[in-house]
Amino acid sequence: MSTFTILLGGDLIRTPLLDRQVAGTRVIAADAGIGHARTLGLTPELWVGDFDSVPADLPADLAAIPRQVFPAEKDSTDGELAIAAALERGATSLVLAGAFGGRRIDHAFLHLALSLRLAERGTDVLLTSGAQEGIPLLPGRAGFDYADGTLFSILDFSDLSGLTVSGAKWPLDHVEVAFGSSLTLSNEVKGRLEIALDSGRALLLAHPFPLPES
The missing domain is CATH 3.40.50.10240 (Thiamin pyrophosphokinase, catalytic domain)
Known part of the structure; x- marks a missing residue:
């Protein structure tokens, strides 16, 4: 590579x-x-x-x-x-x-x-x-090694079908997400983050570096 x-x-x-x-x-x-x-x-x-x-x-x-x-x-x-x-x-x-x-x-x-x-x-x-990083999400399953408490969102660039999120504060199980929905914003890692997608275009946006105090 x-x-x-x-x-x-x-x-x-x-x-x-x-x-x-x-x-x-x-x-x-x-x-x-x-x-x-x-x-x-x-x-x-x-x-x-x-x-x-x-x-x-x-x-x-x-x-x-x-x-x-x-x-x-x-x-x-x-x-x-x-x-x-x-x-x-x-x-x-x-x-x-x-x-x-x-x-x-x-x-x-x-x-x-x-x-x-x-x-x-x-x-x-x-x-x-x-301070933040993005990773394209393709149909299939992927795992990510982020520390517990890491803030993340899934940005949808189309309708998403069969989205599953585990190892998160708010897990999802094979859901449909309409393009433009805020359902997948502002989640937190809790364990081993794994994301599966049947179809659609999306990007994982994570904050692995501590955010400044507001």
Whole structure:
């Protein structure tokens, strides 16, 4: 398996878990995502984009990274182009770091939707901000090693059929979930979290890092 970390322009905090997830991966930065290279102590092998959001005062080692330059008026986002570059280099697994938040909610939505399409084509995808992470859910059964009390939601991108959730404060047993329903929001891990799905498109959104006190 060849894992690439894609540095995107959304929110990112460094955590021990994130350090483990990106350790030993190949790295490609998408435009402003180069700023996260400093945060994580990573050196990308490629920097992709139209370079309209380059952080100021980049250190010389990051400024010298090979670039793949695209025009500002194009049919794909910088993030999608960076992912395409990783796939061309043989990526079978992706860590999308900085996939959430930031100034562009449209880009964040694209990362969620694109992760589902990639997963359906056989690419493992993890979306992360350090504080929260997303994992596409395909039909079948999957288990997740989160600590008790971890907050999670299942985001539906279509009607869901035969959804079963065990190892949770509020389990579900082979239920139907209408697209746009809030039934699967704000649950908590209680034991070994396992999720089964007969059909539909969904994404597990978990908060493995403690949330700040409000």
